[in-house]
Amino acid sequence: MPVAASLTDGLREIVGADGVFSGPALAEYRLGPATPNAAVFPRDESEVSRLLRLAWEEGLGVVPWGSGGHQALGYPPSRYDLALNLGRLDRVLEYEPADMTATAQAGIRLADLQRHLEAGRQFLPLDPPLASQATLGGILGGNLSGPLRCRYGTARDLVLGIRVAHADGTITKGGAKVVKNVTGYDITKLYLGSHGTLGVILEATFRVYPRPAxxxxxxxxxxxxxxxxxxxxxxxxxxxxxxxxxxxxxxxxxxxxxxxxxxxxxxxxxxxxxxxxxxxxxxxxxxxxxxxxxxxxxxxxxxxxxxxxFPWLAPWRDGKGHGAIWRGGVLPADCFRAIRAIHDAAREHTEVAVTASVAHGILRGETRADTTEGVARGLAASREALAALGGFLVVLDAPAPVRAQVDVWGPPPDGLGLMQQLKAAFDAKGILNPGRFVGRI
CATH class of the missing domain: 3.30.70.3450 (Alpha-Beta Plaits)
Structure with a gap:
């Protein structure tokens, strides 16, 4: 539906006329059947705060947006009024090579941050899928990582502090800009992997490492x-x-x-x-x-x-049939059993390709079949195989007909009640990424 004139005026007052997109330009922000009424491009954290305050007062559904490379994950939003694009918050705010720390805004692309750190012969050891286009906010919101986690861990091990805008526009910070910080609750980790449902990450401070010779x-x-x-x-x-x-x-x-x-x-x-x-x-x-x-x-x-x-850009695809990509997890000791079980379970329906980070028990794979029904059956069989080992499977991307047959997040976890309580405490009106995460919170 078109944006009401009064709301358009309110958005433009905050970010300027050039910071509000509507009409055909919104096609790139489509998530399943849902398209926002407007996309907004704040220039600083003050504008983010004011936009969220407006959304809070008007009851608008807001989807934080970076490069969009991983937005396929999750359910379509139950309300989708604003796409909040953080691409203009793309600066390195502090870099202390001697302290091996760096602070950057959420909209900066990882590749640009790495180029900045190159001056000190250092790097941030995060290698998420599609790293060339990934932004820091997207990486942290999804707690994305890659094979380097074997040596350096994930974002949870590297982030020292963050600055967050909450659903009502209030800005808070957690953690500190020092490597050794032992005071208070480690609230920082609440936001990592929360998929933008608890707050909008504005900036983060990281521990960085010397670049190997x-x-x-x-x-x-x-x-x-x-x-x-x-x-x-x-x-x-x-x-x-x-x-x-x-x-x-x-x-x-x-x-x-x-x-x-x-x-x-x-x-x-x-x-x-x-x-x-x-x-x-x-x-x-x-x-x-x-x-x-x-x-x-x-x-x-x-x-x-x-x-x-892999498997986002798997070159073995020949353009035939249908496919879905997924992430799974088991105990590290069960990695080979998990891959074998997936092959055994899915053999009747599909072809699969799987990798495993053995140190952490993280699996990534693609399931392909001649029909979307075959893909759905293969995913269901693979999920059951991992569940038998105490593991899980999350569908990262799949065609709409597959999504209609398979719950992308899978069965609700035992901690869903606690997650719902956190959501209610941090976002009582449910405006941030509404309905997209586990249990449709």
């Missing part, structure tokens, strides 16, 4: 997936300090550029060249004990990007 990567092919998992466990429990240990089934391995057929591992090690060489020799000896063939990856930067973006 060199990095080397290898493909370790194994005859069976179980051997790949056993080798991964051996590597992770050894003196080696890998930056990535990813286990891939044969389809995922081909998609990500493995030079040999079959399942296996992708392992990378970073540091000074002498240390890498010493660890490489030990890695080769370990691999030999498990019947693994070790092949140095000659195109490591391209492979790393492929691993990060």
């Amino acid at each position: 060199a990095e080397q990567a290898w493909w370790l092919s194994t005859p069976e997936l179980e051997a790949a998992h056993a080798l991964a466990v051996r590597i992770l429990g050894s003196h080696l300090a890998p930056t990535r240990v990813e286990m891939l089934d044969d389809v995922a391995a081909r998609a990500c550029g493995s030079p040999v057929r079959g399942p296996g591992l992708f392992v990378s090690i970073a540091g000074v060249p002498e240390a890498i060489r010493a660890q490489a020799n030990d890695l080769a000896r370990m691999a030999g004990e498990f019947g693994s063939v070790t092949t140095e990856d000659a195109s490591a930067p391209r492979t790393r990007t492929g691993l990060n973006d």
Whole structure:
């Protein structure tokens, strides 16, 4: 429905005429069947606060927006009046190389922040899918991470403090701009992974790390997936300090550029060249004990990007049939059992490709079939297989006919009641990303 003239005037008064989009320009903000009445582009946190206050008073549904690369996750919003685009909040506010900390606004793209940190020969060790376009706000809101979590952890381990605008426009901060902060409740982590339902992240302070002098990567092919998992466990429990240990089934391995057929591992090690060489020799000896063939990856930067973006940009797709991409989780010890169970469960309906971050038990995959019904059955079977291991499966993106047959979040978690209480406390009117998260909160 068109925006009422009085509301349009109110929005323009806050962000200026050039900061309000309507009409055909709103097509890129469509989420399922829902399109906003307007998209607004605040220039600073004061304008964000005023916009949220207006939305609070008028009862408008607000969807925070960065690059939009991961907006497919979740249900369509139950109310969608405003797309709140934070792209203009894109500055690095503070950078202290000696303290190894940096503060940046939520709308900055990760790639731009990394270029800024390059001046101090440092980097933020986050490698979410589609990292080239991801913004800090989107990364934190979704708690997105990639294979580097093996060495550095996730955003929850790297964020020291954040600044947030709440549903009524009130601005608060949590954490501190120091690495050692032990006072008070760690409220910062409430917002990480909350998908914009508790507040709009305005800025964040991170711990950053020295950029390694060199990095080397290898493909370790194994005859069976179980051997790949056993080798991964051996590597992770050894003196080696890998930056990535990813286990891939044969389809995922081909998609990500493995030079040999079959399942296996992708392992990378970073540091000074002498240390890498010493660890490489030990890695080769370990691999030999498990019947693994070790092949140095000659195109490591391209492979790393492929691993990060799998299965969003899986090159094995041939344009035929239908597909859905998903994320799952199990105990790290169950990674190979999980992949095997998914293959067994989905074999009747679909073709699947799966990777696993063995250190954390995080799975990513794509399920494909000739029909959307086949995809839906394959997802349901895979979800049941992971649930039998105490795990979960979340659909990240899928065609509308698949979404109509499969709940993207899956069964409500045991903690849903607590989540609903938090939502009510932080956003009593339910205006932030309404209906999009688990349990449609």
